[in-house]
Amino acid sequence: MTPADLVRRVVEGTDLRVAITGATGWFGATALDLLYQAYGDSAGERVCAYASAPRTTSVADGREVAVLPLGDLPSQSPAPSIILHFAYLTRDRVADLGVDAYVRANMSISATVLDSVLAHRPLGIVMTSSGAVYGSGARPSADVGSDPYGALKRVDELAFRAACDEIGATLVVPRVFSVAGARMTKPDKYALGSMIGAALSGGPVVVRASTPVRRSYCGVDEVVALAIWAAACGRPGAWDSGGTVVELGELARVVATEFGLDPASVVRSWDPLGPADDYFGVGDRMDVLAAEAGIDLRSLPSLVRATAEWLSQ
Secondary structure, rough: OHHHEEEEEEHHHOOOOEEEEEOOOHHHHHHHHHHHHHHHHHHHEEEEEEEOOOEEEEEOOOOOEEEEHHHHHHHOOOOOEEEEOOOOOOOOOOHHHHHHHHHHHHHHHHHHHHHHHHHHHOOOEEEEHHHHHOOOOOOOOOOOOOHHHHHHHHHHHHHHHHHHHOOEEEEEEEEEEEEOOOOOOOOHHHHHHHHHHHOOOOOOOEEEOOOOEOOOEEHHHHHHHHHHHHHOOOOEEEOOOOEEEEEEHHHHHHHHHHHOHHHEEEEEEOOOOOEEEEEOOOHHHHHHHHHHHHOOOOOOOHHHHHHHHHHOO
């Protein structure tokens, strides 16, 4: 079963209404694609999209979607049954805004969505968190000054858990590490996106890291579909995004192979004995959920192809 099949199965024959925050970002746009495909002609009545400012966006089948300002979410009518909360300023914005402004902006987003949760009392909430909540070692991230993104995500997890406990809602928290697939934004910010961009230009595919770097990749649509399923089925909990664990040199070779490039097109200054940089989740829980939901998690080459197809448009 594909992610699209799973979401269709979840919403068929129900009166579920879904609100999506961060609807123009990678996760939000993926959710819009899945839900518009699942709901068909009734999607416009069942799905509400929100972002920082009003605008119009398009889903995969070409339909246009009106995106409302996030401040309208607390007064949405009819109220949403499920809130998919993907709105957040990403880690790279810290350098642009500074820590104080970054913290204020994200706390404002969180406060608006928490107000909406208490106002609408939905059945389920999905809130994407991050592997950054683990901080360094086994300790949760707590230093707002040095790691505002990870620390704020940890605070959000606690705040949304308390709100959901208060209203009896199901809270699903995917802690996202690395994902792949259509709707990737800012590809140059991601190792996979930059490698595919280089391959689209004919190479070389340059691996900038000289020491071992390992990441885990699953499909962004797999994370979103499983989270929707878990929220609708009353399966609360936080879980790491999983998938294939791969060293960046091997990832570059997979990209080169998918584009038919010579292995020599992968260029790297390699020090295998240098300090390792590992950032990947423990995907056991996601694997269990996928098996229960009946969804087939895709291979790394398949994920590379899906991402490349999107970036080549």
